[in-house]
Amino acid sequence: MAKRIDVSGLTAYYGSHKAIEDISMTVEPRSVTAFIGPSGCGKSTFLRTLNRMHEVTSGGRVEGKVLLDDEDLYGQGIDPVSVRREVGMVFQRPNPFPTMSIFDNVAAGLRLNGSYKKSELTDVVEKSLKGANLWNEVKDRLNKPGSGLSGGQQQRLCIARAIAVEPKVLLMDEPCSALDPISTLAIEDLIGELKERFTIVIVTHNMQQAARVSDRTAFFNLAAVGQPGKLIEIDETERIFSNPSVQATEDYISGRFG
């Protein structure tokens, strides 16, 4: 089921620009880890290195190690496609496939990865939509297009789509930043339920959200614009928000930053 992530000495580039430098951390299985920090400090870049989505951007490359239960994601002979089946991702803006129905959206991961029987698919789709707390809202219109849902529903549809392929780790890149408070609450509750089954890493700009949903919090910062982002500290969320060991963290959290 859920797997542990061990990152050591990770540096990521966009072309010749170094975006993040020498990051090492451990993400425990069945926990929620939140990444906070100012814009441009490399949180999202770091998140995308965890399922090899970073290299999809042109010029993106990585040095260092990311171990997923002792297997290096950047090792020789590792297929990025297989990595992404184990490490799923939810994006900032809800992005259901516009040509597909709600059912097909959730089934997309399974269907496009290989052949599945219709009855199996129906079960998986129902389970995933229930897992994303969306089943009751859409069960009567599974054949309608996914883009007809509200923003919050679309984002939960994307979460259902991501968990349908049973990943070991779920990465979330600011999943609530485009949503209203009620939809945000729905997704935060969902994160609480999902952490029973998955390892969850979430990037957020909302510090209350980090405090509410995460077990551990990592603070990223960059020395100046154009400099690579660095991991300042990672600790229990309670520690980070009450008594962080680095002054910069406290400044950022209490709003005395910049």
Added chain:
Amino acid sequence: MSTAATASTLKGARLPKWSPYAIAAGSVALGLGISFAAGLESSIQWALIAGLLFVLGTYVIAARVEGRRQAKDRIATSLVWVAFLLAVVPLVSLVWSTVSRGLKVLDFYFLSHSMGLVADSEPGGGIYHAILGSLEQVALATVIAAPIGVLTAIYLVEYGRGRLAKAVTFFVDVMTGIPSIVAGLFILSIMLMFDMEPFGFAGSLALAILMMPVVVRSTEEMLKLVPNELREASLALGIPKWRTILKVVIPTSIGGITTGIMLAVARIAGETAPVLLLVWGNSLINANPFEGAQQSLPLYIYQQYANSAGAGAAYDRAWAASLTLIAFVMILNLVARGIARWKAPKTGR
């Protein structure tokens, strides 16, 4: 209550809603009057005078009543209208003259019979052989050019990096500029090397050369419109890149891609020069595009007009064939629009 006394600072004098129409009617009348008085006979002249008067009149009247800013706004609007009419007039007159002259001999007999042994100067005969030839040549050209064009565009947008992609883009640009006669001569030179007689498929090859860059360009633009987020969403599900392209990117843009292909088909359906060189023309029905000279609609129009030495019957047939060709292209465009609407991503709730 002093509401009447305080003048609103937000309200200004406005011309009534009907004023643009009144100014237009006035300038048309004045234009007619001036050209009549000056003894000008061409209808283009009075229309140009009327257009000029309309733009100037709008500006002067609006400037006096409403002020300079509103006058500038109105002059822009009136210029757009005049430009629109200038663009529409040739189109309408072209369609009108084709329809009015083409309907004379256009009937079921005309569409279902070939010229056979009817001489160019005599009445009778039809364009069945030309329609058949055109359909076959265009269909074969599309079968060749559409897949190559779409695949090239997919390569350029999804995979192309570095020198090869730049070279391909450059050569596609060059191909766009190839005159149709040059494409025809290119195929002709190959035909002559192998000592071949004209046949329909040779024309298809030249048409395919002309069609390919158009398909590449339009497909490329359509694929670029697919948001990157969709590709990333699919890749993040562990779907391989080729399946992402096949199942997410192409379905999202299929409407635009088909429209582009249909427009390219419409473009080559009217090509005459390469067909003249390679397919030769034939007054008999030849359903086999791989052997023997064939006919095609644009070539038929040209030959009826050029070879008839002023015979009225041949002119009538040329116009009727033109009307058929325009109708064919129109139908293709409508089909393309239908497909685009049918396949467009749905947003219904």
